[in-house]
Amino acid sequence: MADVAERGQRIVREFLRRQGEGDGTPSPDPLNIGNAFMEMTARLMTNPASVVQAGIGFWQDYLTLWQNTARRMLGGEVAPVITERRGDKRFKDDAWRENEVFDFIKQSYLLSSRYVTNVVHGAEGLNPKTAQKVDFYTRQFTDAMSPSNFWLTNPEVLRKTAETGGENLLKGLSNLLSDLERGHGKLRINMTDESKFRIGENIAVTPGKVVYRNALMELIQYTPSTETVLKRPLLLLPPWINKFYILDLRPKNSFVRWAVSQGHTVFVCSWVNPDETLAEMGFDDYMRLGPYAALEAIEKATGERQVNAIGYCLGGTLLASTLAHMAKRKDDRIASATFFTTMLDFEEAGELGVFIDEEQLQAIEAKMSKRGFLEGSEMADTFNMLRANDLIWSFVVQNYLLGQEPFPFDLLFWNGDSTRMPAKMHSFYLRRMYQANDLVKPGGIELDGEALDLRDIRLPTYVLATREDHIAPWKSSYKATQIFSGPVRFVLAASGHIAGVVNAPDSGKYSHWVGTEDAPADPAEWFEHATEFAGSWWPDWHRWILGHDRSTVPARQPGEGGLPALEDAPGSYVKVMAGD
Structure with missing residues (x-):
């Protein structure tokens, strides 16, 4: 814990130092998300019936989920109200289906995600670019709020915590600090064991x-x-x-x-x-x-x-x-x-x-004007967001909650070599x-x-x-x-x-x-x-x-x-x- 405290202070100092290198105050919304959601809200206000209808459907499904969970706890067999999409690796642990509590948590999350998505899609008359941005960042939000991303609501993490006496969480905190150190105060998730790869030795070896x-x-x-x-x-x-x-x-x-x-x-x-x-x-x-x-x-x-x-x-x-x-x-x-x-x-x-909109392009060009180039990590972050569950949140769970060391994987080594x-x-x-x-x-x-x-x-x-x-x-x-x-x-x-x-x-x-x-x-x-x-x-x-x-x-x-x-x-x- 003393090591954690010392490293934490060093990371904060480095982060603050780097923030002071800029010439101006950074935009509070460089991705121009706020304007997109304000426009969506204005559109929704013109048709409140769609919001009400979506809310009624959500609460009807939620009531059914409560009833089904109660029946399961009494030994009954019930079909799920909602299931995750095929291939969703977040809920691969058997407890998400076999344990009534975790099944309830999972279905509650899926219902809430569907409700939020339906409300967003119900905003009529949006500019196609704005609609795309709202949809994208709504999905980023719902992905981030998945119960699999929090140790209290992830059965695999709770089981690991009980087995190790919490050692996984301390190890995960150490991994988090290491990633912050690698990014000089900005989180740079380590996706693979980079020490296992050498370009020209076991990667890119064709003569x-x-x-x-x-x-x-x-x-x-x-x-x-x-x-x-x-x-x-x-x-x-x-x-x-x-x-x-x-x-x-x-x-x-x-x-x-x-x-x-x-x-x-x-x-x-x-x-x-x-x-x-x-x-x-x-x-x-x-x-x-x-x-x-x-x-x-x-x-x-x-x-x-x-x-x-x-x-x-x-x-x-x-x-x-x-x-x-x-x-x-x-x-x-x-x-x-x-x-x-x-x-x-x-x-x-x-x-x-x-x-790609004017506000974001100006923000990118402002960054590049100071350095002469765009950092590779910033491009990598953009690509990772396109597959956030696979390339961001899965590593948050593995590295920080389960406290595991990244597995050596050549494709992820290349992905990180921006x-x-x-x-x-x-x-x-x-x-x-x-x-x-x-x-x-x-x-x-x-x-x-x-x-x-x-x-x-x-x-x-x-x-x-x-x-x-x-x-x-x-x-x-x-x-x-x-x-x-x-x-x-x-x-x-x-x-x-x-x-x-x-x-x-x-x-x-x-x-x-x-x-x-x-x-x-x-x-x-x-x-x-x-x-x-x-x-x-x-x-x-x-x-x-x-x-x-x-x-x-x-x-x-x-x-x-x-x-x-x-x-x-x-x-x-x-x-x-x-x-x-």
Whole structure:
């Protein structure tokens, strides 16, 4: 307890010191939540009958719950008034069903959550953006108030407390203080045992060499594992919101290793983790120093002018922008393009749109103006909120209430290895693409002297979306089929933004849907007529690549072509942590 007191005082001092570093008083409502809920309340006041009706339904259900609980305590069998949604891990402990008291607590919470949600949804006439924000933060509130998040109402925590004599709570407090220390006074939840992972040792271990480097990226060429390789090299453009090694986590689920084994000469852009010196790097700089620079380097390294290219998420947005730019200049060095969970039309941007309004953008830009970049942890917090029960509250219970040490999990290690965003680039991306949706407008965005039109893209494209994507909703990704002028193959994978993409054939997980090449305008119509196939989509993509060019050449060793090897993969840029 003395250690707790001493650490607590130190954390408070650090927090207050950091608060004093700002030049102005921070906004009491930087997310602009208050105005959204005030507008909702005003709408509800114009139709009080809907609120009354929702209240009557709630109390009728609550009375039934009381009666059912009393009957259960007397030995009767009753059906639940309300049940949690399928797959809700918060109530996996058997006591939530078998113990009358905890079953009552759980159902009371579910009824209350449904009531609050119904009232919010009953506000008619709200602006769609306001309605989305109110719905999102209402869900954040109801998720936070779950009885599973409090030790007095969580049967698993109470059982652990009794078994350990409260040691779990003291250990949990120590974990909480450690996370506050890591965040310098701001809570930074530790999701995994980071000490168990070393980049280049047990993460990102596919053999290769860095063959090119500039201010924004290192280009990695991977060592072949076949005697011959496809003539066209493969260029991967990952997002720079996170590190590239999501595509090279472990040998058994590494897309990079698998592509090498299929005979691709794989090149990956490993983006720098920018600091204040790169504050003025814009989206056009990422285009010039990213794909354009990579194409020149690949030609020097292999002698090949044309490549197959893949863009993942923001990397896909960059790839499409580059292809439109290349079309203006009659540059055909990219022969085929693949897009992983990429949005080009941001009209329906999903729940990330909650964070894109003028007030919040101004708050973000104010932060970036002081540092020259957006902290990676702030981006990570936003993404975690989209899946709060899985990525926030489950760890609150495990780490702080049960007092458990985080389990070593490679995907969560990568998730916590966040990267910064240069101020100029990030402001452009949020305002011109997310807020104004200019990328999809012909001539709406100009990069490096060319007005872009995505309809100029006529090369073969493979568009992959994931059905449960909370970052790039699949129906938004589908819109690419109606934008590009060339042949498009659209494939929908099961699961989400990461698991649906990083799904090796040997895993035997998930499935994917393939439709006709002539994609209808309505994604629901496409899905209705699509065919579901078991397992990974990776082999389907590889067959698609081979359908365009099967030519092979002797395997190319990195460093033996026109570019010397600078260092071993995964290079230096990827090892720079956000706090370095």
